Amino acid sequence: MLSLGALLSDRSLELRLLVSGTAGAVEREVLWVHSTELADPSPYLRAGEIVLTNGLWLRETSAADFAANVRRSGAAGIVFGLREVMPETPAELIEACRREDLPLAEISIAVPFTAVAEAASALQADERRDALVGMVRRGDALASAISHGAGASGVLAVLRREHELPLAVVDRMARPLASAGLDLSADQRRRVADGLARHPPPLEIDLGGTEGRATVFLVGAVGDTDAALLCLRPVTELTKPQQDALDQVARFLSLEVAKQQAIQAIELRFASELLDMILSGAQRAAEVPDRLRAFGVDPSGRLVVLTVAFGDGAESTLPGLSETIGEFFLGQGLAVVVAGGSQDVVAALQEPRQDVKELAEALCAVVRKRFPDRRPVVGLGDTAASVRELRQPLVQSREACQVLRRRQGGQAVASFRELGTHRLLLGLQDAGTLRGFADGVLGPLRQHDSTRDSELESTLRAFLAHDGQYGATAAALYVHVNTLRNRLARITELTGRDVARTEDRVDLYLALEADELAG
Template identity: 85%
Template sequence: MLTLAALIGNPALELRLLVPGPAGALDREALWVHNTELPDPSPYVRAGEIVLTNGLWQDETTASAFAANVRRAGAAGIVFGLRTETPATPEELIEACRREELPLAEISIEVPFTAVTEAASVIHTDQRRDALVGMVRRGDALAAAISHGAGASGVLAVLRREHDLPLAVVDRMARPLAAAGVELTPEQRRIVAEGLARHPPPLEVDLGGQEGRATVFLVGAVGDTDAALLCLRPVSGLKKAEQDALDQAARFLSLEVAKQQAIQAIELRFASELLDMILSGGHRAAEVPDRLRAFGVDPSGELVVLTIAFADGAESTLPGLSETVGEFFLAQSLAVVVAGGSQDVVAVLQRPRLDLSELAEALCSVVRKRFPERRPVVGLGDTAASAGELRQPLVQSREACQVLRRRRGAQAVASFRELGTHRLLLGLQDAGTLQGFADGVVGPIREHDGSRAGELEVTLRAFLSNDGHFGATAAALYVHVNTLRNRLAKITELTGRDVARTEDRVDLYLALEADDMSRSR
């Protein structure tokens, strides 16, 4: 590193220190050397440069003014070159540098300024070479850590061998992937995840507390920002070498994150295929035991199914829900298959020793902390004696979850049989029976809507949702009550069911429910 101390320590330059300046000034990194004889070089001298001068400015300004101008420019110090006309450094300049707390050295008559420039060039060359060698060695160590399966923790360990920095890796779902020298709270991880969701992501985040501001080094897998390498120091507190090392490590972390994403994608596909096998029955049912074994679940023992989703009208699951559910069961030391769908997440696992409802309540608590703005609900099915009997518990848990999603209230967990609704009876029917009943009632309505761009089905659903109140339904649909009556009359004509009669209204309601259930299976 180029410093005044390094130049003074070079015997070939014959430099003599006259004013050391404040503590640490001689070891301050210098940007370069700048030869000048201007009375006021401040417009041209860059901060951190070492000023080389022979004092030819003495005819135009005082030593005090010159030293003050150099100090104002932020120079690292002055090297005064002796010459025949000035065999000693002027006392006025020495005193001025003391007042300005500006390091001052003199160079003998025999040594030209070009020697100082050459020495600085050599130092810079060596520094760049060392940095390049260090980067290559660090790259080899990082590659070895990842190839040997050390993961994100191994990457941080390589960094910590060179730089004693507090480090953490957090993904966009606020999950901690690794940490060294620090442990982030869930709230701090959430702050990081929110930062990664911005466009563009910030270079720093404020973690609050003692940690304060942390520098963010983005980790991307396939185009997007998937995680962040955090150094719990602000950018201004990091040296250039530290920033370079962290940036290099972030690039290697991208490989690790991409690998983990590929593994998760394969696991998700295998899990989703398992649900298809269970629901399809027939010859594919024979594949279920092997697929369960692949996830560490014993297919010969009793099995349970939980389905979790968000209430509050959410039409789709949030990214990260499947991972949160999987991590929950992993923390409970339970082997599980977790499959995420468009509206729910299903977990198939061995029947646990803990009461299933208590386990589901604990799962809801964890999910609420991860997604504080949403309300999770969990549906439970009957216990399956073996893998061959999983179909009914799977359907039951999903139906129970759907009922909880539609209900208003604080209930978060319920089994299929506890609900005791019409869906209990519908859930016992096979998909063909359900769809046949639904098509027979709802089919004519949909054919009419499709051919005339009508809204009869929307009208019927709104009418039933508003408990048959004409005024409330018309207001919800933004139509006149007479328009509503005309639409309901058309529905009666097409289906043979009169919404004014209780048994016909029950048929219409059950047909819509059956249609929804058959589509979700």
């Protein structure tokens, strides 16, 4: 590191310290050396530079004014070059530097200022070389840690061997990925996740409590900010080598996060495939036990299924819901298969010892805390006595969840048998039966729509969605009421069911619902 102390230690420069200045000033890093004989060099000096001078300015200004001008510029000190006509440093300059707390050194007549510049250049070159070598060695150690499966904790351990900094890694779901000397509370991790959700993310985050502010080094996987490397130091207190090391570690953490995301994506795909196997019935029943074992779930015992979604008009799940559910069950010591979709998240696990509904209510509370602006609901199916009977509980739990989603407020957790609704009856039917019923009722409408480019099926859906109100349906379809009546008459003619009769309207409505359930 280039400093006045480093130059003083070079005996070839024949430097002698006359004034040490403030505490630590001699060893503080300096920017460069600057030769000048101006009476007021402050407009041309940069903060942190060392002034090299022979004192020719003494013919124009006093030593006190010169020292004050140098101090005002933020310079790191003065090196006074002795000459044959001035073999000693002026006493007034020494006294002025003492008053200004400005380091002062003198250099012998035999050594030119160019030698000081060459020494400064060599020091900076050595520093850059050492930094580059250190970065390469650190990179090798980081790559080795990741390749050997050390994970994020192993990456932090590499950094801690060089810099004893309090560190933590938190992802955008507020999950702790690793820590070293810094244990964050759930509230602090939430502050970090909220910061990562901002655009752009902040450079520092106030953790609150006694910790104060932490510097943020972003960790990105596939173009997005997926996590943060936190250092419990304000950025102004971090040295340049420390910042460079933290930046490098954040890039390697991106590799680790990307790897974890790939693993999670594979697990999610396997879990989704498991749902397809269960719903396929006997066709793929033989594959289900092995897939359950892959997730640590014993297929030989009784199994339960829970389905989680958001109510109050929410049309989809949110990123992090599947992970939150999985972490909840793992925290309970229960192996689980979690499959996330666009509308709900399904969890299948071995029957727990505690009451399933109580477990579901605890899960609901955790999800509500994680997503405070949403209303989570949990649907439960019957317990499956064996893996071969898992299809019906799966259908039941999803249907119960859908019923809870559509209800405004009220019950958040309910089992299939607690709810009275036509969808539960439909859910007991297999996909083939549902498809046959739906096609039998709606087939003539679809054929008419495809050949005549009409909109009879969408008109029927809108009419039933608006509770049979002609005016509201016409407004929603942007047609005249007479046009709506003509379309409904055509629907009656094609299906043999009159939308004005309750019995026929029920058939039409159930056909649409069966069509949705059958996919």
